[in-house]
Structures are given as C-alpha cells and as structure tokens.
Amino acid sequence: MYSRRFIVVFFMTSMLLVAGLAFWNYTLDPLGHYAHTNDWNRMQSVVDEREQKIVRLRDHTESVGTALIGSSRVTYMQTDDFPPEWNVFNFAVANYSMREYHSYVLYMIEQHPEVERFILGVDFFKANEAQAETPQSIDNYVEKVEDPLYKLRHLLSFPVARYGWTNARWSLKGETPPNERWYERGGDAITTRVEQTEDEFLSLVETFEQSFYTDFSYYEPYASIMKKVNDATEGRETIVFTTPVSAALFDRLLANDLLPAYERWLRELIDVYGGVWHFMDDNSVTRNRSHYMDGHHYDETVGRWIAHRLVDGYEASDVPNDFGIYLDATTIDEYIARFKK
Amino acid sequence: MLFNSYLFIFVFLPITFILFYAIGARSNRWARFFLLFASFVFYGYWNPSYVPLLLVSIVVNFTLGTYLSNEARRGRKVWLTVGIAFNVGLIAYFKYYDFFIDNVNVLFGLDLPMKELLLPLAISFYTFQQIAYLVDSYRLETKGYDLFRYGLFVSFFPQLIAGPIVHHGHVMPQFERSSTYRMQAKSIASGLFIFSLGLFKKVGIADALARYASEGYRLVDRLTVLDSWLTTTAYTFQIYFDFSGYSDMAIGLGLLFNIRLPQNFNSPFQAVSIQDFWRRWHMTLSQFLTKYIYFPLGGSRKGVSRTYVNIFLVFLISGIWHGAAWTFVIWGVLHGVASIIYRIWSKGPIRLPKWAAWFVTFSFIHLSFVMFRAKSVADALAVYGAMFGLNGYDSLDVVASMNRNPVGYALESPFLFVLLFGTAIGVSFFASNSIDWLRREKRSIGWAVGTAVLFVYAVGHLQQVSEFLYFNF
Numbered sequence: 045m046y047s048r049r050f051i052v053v054f055f056m057t058s059m060l061l062v063a064g065l066a067f068w069n070y071t072l073d074p075l076g077h078y079a080h081t082n083d084w085n086r087m088q089s090v091v092d093e094r095e096q097k098i099v100r101l102r103d104h105t106e107s108v109g110t111a112l113i114g115s116s117r118v119t120y121m122q123t124d125d126f127p128p129e130w131n132v133f134n135f136a137v138a139n140y141s142m143r144e145y146h147s148y149v150l151y152m153i154e155q156h157p158e159v160e161r162f163i164l165g166v167d168f169f170k171a172n173e174a175q176a177e178t179p180q181s182i183d184n185y186v187e188k189v190e191d192p193l194y195k196l197r198h199l200l201s202f203p204v205a206r207y208g209w210t211n212a213r214w215s216l217k218g219e220t221p222p223n224e225r226w227y228e229r230g231g232d233a234i235t236t237r238v239e240q241t242e243d244e245f246l247s248l249v250e251t252f253e254q255s256f257y258t259d260f261s262y263y264e265p266y267a268s269i270m271k272k273v274n275d276a277t278e279g280r281e282t283i284v285f286t287t288p289v290s291a292a293l294f295d296r297l298l299a300n301d302l303l304p305a306y307e308r309w310l311r312e313l314i315d316v317y318g319g320v321w322h323f324m325d326d327n328s329v330t331r332n333r334s335h336y337m338d339g340h341h342y343d344e345t346v347g348r349w350i351a352h353r354l355v356d357g358y359e360a361s362d363v364p365n366d367f368g369i370y371l372d373a374t375t376i377d378e379y380i381a382r383f384k385k
Numbered sequence: 386m387l388f389n390s391y392l393f394i395f396v397f398l399p400i401t402f403i404l405f406y407a408i409g410a411r412s413n414r415w416a417r418f419f420l421l422f423a424s425f426v427f428y429g430y431w432n433p434s435y436v437p438l439l440l441v442s443i444v445v446n447f448t449l450g451t452y453l454s455n456e457a458r459r460g461r462k463v464w465l466t467v468g469i470a471f472n473v474g475l476i477a478y479f480k481y482y483d484f485f486i487d488n489v490n491v492l493f494g495l496d497l498p499m500k501e502l503l504l505p506l507a508i509s510f511y512t513f514q515q516i517a518y519l520v521d522s523y524r525l526e527t528k529g530y531d532l533f534r535y536g537l538f539v540s541f542f543p544q545l546i547a548g549p550i551v552h553h554g555h556v557m558p559q560f561e562r563s564s565t566y567r568m569q570a571k572s573i574a575s576g577l578f579i580f581s582l583g584l585f586k587k588v589g590i591a592d593a594l595a596r597y598a599s600e601g602y603r604l605v606d607r608l609t610v611l612d613s614w615l616t617t618t619a620y621t622f623q624i625y626f627d628f629s630g631y632s633d634m635a636i637g638l639g640l641l642f643n644i645r646l647p648q649n650f651n652s653p654f655q656a657v658s659i660q661d662f663w664r665r666w667h668m669t670l671s672q673f674l675t676k677y678i679y680f681p682l683g684g685s686r687k688g689v690s691r692t693y694v695n696i697f698l699v700f701l702i703s704g705i706w707h708g709a710a711w712t713f714v715i716w717g718v719l720h721g722v723a724s725i726i727y728r729i730w731s732k733g734p735i736r737l738p739k740w741a742a743w744f745v746t747f748s749f750i751h752l753s754f755v756m757f758r759a760k761s762v763a764d765a766l767a768v769y770g771a772m773f774g775l776n777g778y779d780s781l782d783v784v785a786s787m788n789r790n791p792v793g794y795a796l797e798s799p800f801l802f803v804l805l806f807g808t809a810i811g812v813s814f815f816a817s818n819s820i821d822w823l824r825r826e827k828r829s830i831g832w833a834v835g836t837a838v839l840f841v842y843a844v845g846h847l848q849q850v851s852e853f854l855y856f857n858f
Binding site for chain 2: 046047048049050051053054055057058061062065075091092193196197198200201202203204205207
C-alpha cells in the first residue's frame with residue numbers, strides 16, 4: 045500500500061512541477077521558440093544569437109524578401125529602416141566570421157527560396173588571418189535546432205526559466221540593462237546606451253587596436269571565399285557595404301600601416317561584387333563619437349543612414365553627404381589615392 | 386544514450402518499461418527477449434557499428450563458457466586461457482593499442498602510426514563480467530544458461546555502460562524467476578527513489594562541481610594554494626557523486642525491472658583505512674579483482690612477501706584498467722603501495738584514533754585523485770606543487786574567473802558556492818548513503834514529494850543553456 049502511494053505521489057508531484065516549469069518557460073519564452081508576445085517577454089536578452097535567429101527564421105518568419113547578414117555591428121540595424129516591400133530579415137550575429145557567409149546564404153535560400161536580395165555587411169578586421177583561418181558554418185546549429193526534442197528540452201529547463209525571469213523583470217520595467225544588446229520580441233536589437241568619457245572611449249579603441257590591428261596578416265583566400273558566397277546567391281541581387289568604425293579607430297588602422305591591406309580588401313570586394321557601398325573611413329559620421337557605443341559598434345541612427353544610402357543611393361536626403369561612397373573599378377583608384385597623399 | 390538525458394528518461398525508459406510488463410504478462414520468455422533487444426538498442430544508439438563487437442563477444446564467451454562447464458571436455462584449461470586471452474586481447478586492442486605504440490615511439494625513437502581507435506562503450510565492463518563467467522565455468526560453478534539469458538546478463542542496459550560489474554550468479558537467477566516479469570509496486574517505488582537520488586547526485590552535485598574542477602585543471606600552471614585545493618576538492622567529490630550517482634541510477638533502473646543489482650558504493654569517504662576504502666569504493670570492481678586476480682595469484686596464502694606482490698599487482702591492474710595513460714598506472718601503484726604500507730602498519734602495535742585514521746585515509750585518497758584526473762604526469766606534479774605552495778599564496782582566483790563564466794550559472798553567488806561544497810562534504814562525511822536509505826524503505830508522502838523534487842530539479846538541469854560569449858564582435 046505504501047509503495048503504491050509513493051508511486052502515485054511521486055508521479056503527481058513530478059507532473060505538477062514539470063507542468064509548472066513548462067508553463068513558465070512557454071509563457072516567458074526567453075529563447076524565442078514560440079511566436080506569442082506578452083508583457084513579460086517583450087524584451088529578450090541575447091543567449092546565442094545564431095541559435096535564436098535560426099529558430100526565428102525557420103519557425104516564425106513567413107517570408108523573407110531581403111536577408112541582412114553580418115557581424116554584431118549589423119545586428120543593431122533596424123529592419124523597418126528599409127522599405128516594407130523589401131521585407132528584411134536581420135540575420136546578423138555576434139563574432140561573425142567571413143567563413144560563415146556561405147553557409148548562412150545557403151541556409152537562407154533553403155528556408156526561404158523566395159528571398160530576392162542579400163545585403164552583406166563586411167568588416168575589415170575579419171580579413172585578418174587570425175579571424176578567418178578556422179572554418180565555420182551554420183550546420184552545427186541547424187542540427188541542434190532540428191532535433192525533435194529540442195524545444196521540449198528547453199521547456200523543461202531551469203536555466204531557461206532563469207533567463208525568462210530576467211527578461212520578465214526588464215520587460216515589465218520597459219527598459220534594458222545598460223550597454224547590453226537585447227532584442228524586442230519583433231526581432232530588432234535594442235540597447236540602453238550609457239555615455240562614456242573621452243578616456244573610456246579611447247581605451248576601448250586601444251583595446252580593439254591591440255586585439256585586431258597589431259599582428260595583422262591578410263587572409264589570402266578572402267577573395268575566393270567571397271566569390272563562393274556570391275555564387276551561392278544564385279544570381280540574386282547582392283548589396284555589399286563596409287561597416288563604419290569610428291574615425292579614431294580608422295586612424296589606428298592607418299597608423300598600423302594597414303593601408304595596403306585595406307586597399308586590397310576593397311579591391312577584392314569590388315572584383316567579386318562589382319562594387320561596394322563604403323562607409324568605413326574618416327567622415328562626419330565616424331568622427332562623431334556620440335554615434336559609437338565603443339570604437340566600432342554604431343548606433344541606430346547610423347544604421348538608418350546606412351540603410352537609406354543602400355536603398356536610395358546618393359538621393360537619400362537624410363544621410364550626411366560624406367557618409368557612404370559607392371566604390372567600383374572606376375572610382376577605387378581615386379579613392380585610395382587620397383590616403384596615399 | 387545516457388541515463389541523464391531526455392531521450393532516455395522520456396522516451397526509451399517509459400516505452401521499455403511498458404512493453405516489458407505488457408509482454409511479460411503473456412510470456413516471460415518474450416519479455417526477456419524484448420529486454421535483450423531493448424538493451425541492444427540502448428547500446429547501439431551510441432554507435433551502431435560497435436553492436437557486432439558486443440554480439441561477437443557474447444557469442445564467443447558463451448560458447449567457450451558452455452564448453453568449459455562440461456567437466457568431460459578436453460583441454461579445458463587451454464580453452465580457458467584462450468577465452469581470457471580473447472577478452473583481454475579485445476580490450477588491449479581497443480583501449481591500449483595507441484598507448485602502447487606511443488610509448489614504443491618514445492622509447493625507441495620511432496614514428497609508428499597510431500590507429501586512433503574509438504573505444505567501444507562499456508568494453509571495460511563487459512569483458513570483466515565475461516572473464517568471471519569463463520573462470521566460473523571452468524570451476525563448474527555455472528549452470529546451464531541459454532544464450533539469450535546469458536546475452537541479457539551481459540548487455541542488460543542499466544549496468545552495461547558503467548557498472549556495477551555484475552556477477553552472473555547474482556543476476557541470472559533473477560532472470561529466471563517468474564515474479565521478475567510482474568509489476569511489483571515495492572520494487573518500482575524503490576527504483577524510482579534510488580534512480581531520482583542518483584540523477585540528482587549526478588546532475589545537481591557532480592556536474593556543478595565539475596565546473597570548478599574542469600576550470601582548475603585547465604589552468605594548472607596558474608593555480609595557487611587556495612585555487613589548487615579548491616580545484617582538487619571539487620574533483621574528489623565530483624568523481625564520487627558522479628560515479629555513485631550513476632551506480633544509483635543503474636540500481637534504480639534494475640529495480641524498475643525487478644532486478645536487484647549489487648551495491649557499488651558504501652560511503653567510501655567515511656573509510657578509516659585504505660583497505661576499508663576499497664571495501665566501500667567501486668565495490669564490484671574490488672570483488673572481481675579479489676576473486677579473479679588476487680586469490681588465483683595466491684592471495685595471502687603464500688607468505689608475506691608474495692602477499693605484498695599480489696596486492697601490488699592487483700592495484701597495478703586496477704590502475705591500468707581505469708585508463709590508457711601513465712597517470713592511471715601511477716594512481717594504481719600509489720594505491721598498491723598504500724595498501725602494502727597499511728598491511729605492515731596494521732601488524733604493528735600503534736593504532737591511530739579513528740578521526741586520525743580517517744583523516745590520513747581521506748587525505749591520501751584526495752591527493753591520489755590528482756594523479757587520476759590530471760591530463761598528464763607533468764600536470765599532476767604542477768597541481769601538487771601548487772597545493773604545497775610552490776606557486777604562491779593567492780586569493781580565490783579560479784572561483785572569481787568561474788563566477789564570470791556563464792557556464793557556471795548556478796554558482797554565481799558565494800551562498801550557492803558554500804551550499805554546493807557544504808552539501809557535498811556533509812553528505813559524504815556524515816550522512817548515510819543512498820543504499821542505506823533504500824534499505825530503510827522510506828515510503829511516506831514526504832519522501833515521495835522529496836524524491837519528486839530531486840527528480841524534477843535534476844531533469845530541469847539536464848538542458849543547460851549555452852551562451853555565446855563574444856557578443857561585442
């Protein structure tokens with residue numbers, strides 16, 4: 045009798061606790077596995093952008109007209125800064141290697157063959173061999189999210205529940221923690237900026253310089269890999285833009301004698317894609333420190349200007365005149381000559 | 386497939402449990418066959434290409450065992466030797482080939498290629514089980530088993546992967562009983578209790594401690610006194626809760642199918658001598674080594690010196706069995722030497738107070754686990770050096786770095802850190818162990834609720850959330 049009672053109480057208690065946990069995780073949904081929105085999940089912290097964006101693309105996106113791909117700099121660009129008919133999906137993720145473009149393009153086409161356009165944000169420092177030598181692809185993440193038990197496992201997870209609790213607290217406040225990248229339920233990145241002093245800003249610039257500009261060695265296969273990426277788009281329109289770093293950081297690039305590498309990078313992009321919208325130089329936008337969260341992550345305003353420039357070209361009236369130049373085979377020589385003077 | 390996985394707990398186990406008893410209600414034989422099939426599915430899920438190896442091992446050993454169990458057969462000793470050589474050869478090839486070649490290369494300056502063979506899961510366990518069967522067959526101690534029952538004894542999934550090392554005489558009679566194939570509430574309740582406890586020990590305690598141990602052993606050259614003692618303490622308790630937790634889960638699973646598996650741990654950190662320790666730690670391995678290595682070598686019947694040699698050899702074999710690396714060999718040797726010293730000491734007049742005996746024993750066990758865990762002898766020596774002050778005396782550097790590590794999610798506050806280590810130490814040193822609790826047959830509502838809480842806590846921590854750190858690039 046006591047054993048039967050033990051079994052019944054054990055199962056009833058377990059089912060109650062498990063149901064409660066699953067309900068909590070489903071309602072708060074901190075990993076974005078489901079489509080519903082409520083007051084407790086309006087703001088979401090980043091756990092793993094790749095995983096979360098793959099689930100979003102796969103399960104909650106009806107159609108994609110334009111895929112926006114790039115590193116963390118591009119994550120801050122808002123999709124509604126593009127025309128609605130472009131139907132942009134921001135597929136940018138943190139610490140993006142240039143070796144990942146190919147598999148991301150292929151996966152986007154596999155999931156949404158209707159996609160008409162790719163916008164690739166490219167970072168100069170990712171042409172550094174140290175950043176590019178390790179092959180990377182989306183495949184491990186895809187395999188993970190396609191596991192039949194993937195969502196069930198996360199429904200029954202206490203670590204997920206803790207993320208949900210954190211998100212709920214900030215969602216109810218209607219704000220996000222300072223200087224962290226979070227996401228709105230709709231999929232756009234948000235951040236609460238805390239203004240830095242000049243010294244703090246320059247310290248961040250120096251850290252970046254030490255990490256990525258000293259001991260820079262150009263990754264030789266860069267052009268061939270970019271060609272492979274271009275071929276993978278299967279003839280779809282491809283717009284490439286260079287992500288703008290702050291002028292202070294750009295000056296460090298030149299001070300580290302990286303002009304030849306910078307030139308090579310631009311020429312190779314032009315060879316592969318025919319032309320590139322170029323924002324990464326010393327201009328009125330990059331000289332304005334207030335546009336940057338650190339030495340290289342630009343704010344939403346800059347992201348909007350980039351979007352408008354890409355869409356409307358030189359007719360984008362709200363974009364500062366010196367921000368964004370279209371470089372191709374006819375203009376690259378003159379452009380580079382400026383730096384050599 | 387691991388016991389601590391969603392696939393096992395929510396898919397494999399419920400299906401196997403239901404079908405086993407549904408089939409058993411009609412036919413014991415078919416239920417046994419189904420359990421054998423399920424065990425192979427369990428094993429094959431890890432890597433189907435190694436299922437034939439397990440099958441071949443079972444068939445060869447069963448054939449030889451059947452031959453040996455007939456006293457009238459000729460050349461029985463030769464065939465016993467062949468059988469033991471077959472099993473040892475299997476494990477030697479898969480587990481020790483690269484280790485052997487690596488040492489030959491170092492010794493003779495050669496460049497012989499390694500095979501980089503994937504170690505077949507459970508091979509260390511099922512070869513020992515079957516060696517015991519062959520020896521007992523030779524001694525005419527085995528009955529007329531049939532192939533399917535024998536196969537089930539070897540491959541029974543609760544004990545297949547990490548023990549307990551089951552003796553055929555313990556388990557085979559249970560497969561023959563009709564009552565095994567009928568649902569029994571007492572057995573199921575006990576099974577649920579001990580399985581949940583084991584799961585919590587593994588997931589809630591061992592895996593939490595693992596973060597400290599792994600971080601510390603990754604940074605051996607940077608450890609200081611406090612760091613190194615924290616790291617090594619974490620590992621000592623991690624391995625206990627991990628291994629004993631897994632054994633508890635195995636015992637619990639066996640009970641769900643009315644099979645009583647042998648106890649494998651009996652509060653080993655409460656041991657007051659090294660001999661006492663090995664009667665409490667991985668008990669089924671000790672029993673195997675005693676019965677099939679120590680006694681055949683002569684045990685303590687051939688004089689004092691020979692006894693010490695035998696003890697040394699047993700622990701040397703134990704060390705080698707644990708892994709293909711010099712760290713494991715040295716660990717075994719350390720225990721062999723300690724056992725010999727204890728033998729000599731125990732013959733003398735001096736007796737330590739119980740607390741002192743316990744302290745010396747535990748200290749030795751703790752220090753020897755450094756060699757067991759380290760990736761190399763050099764790393765082990767680095768850790769020992771740090772433990773005894775060669776790297777200086779510093780603050781809790783490793784703890785601080787781990788608190789910033791997002792993988793150590795549950796350990797981000799000092800309170801949780803103290804709770805974790807306090808629980809591990811308190812339970813190991815002072816509390817009764819899970820098998821003691823099982824024997825007391827706690828069946829109250831409070832125990833049922835408590836068991837469910839432990840179970841759900843553990844299940845809820847099977848799925849960790851992997852963060853991607855570098856969100857600023």
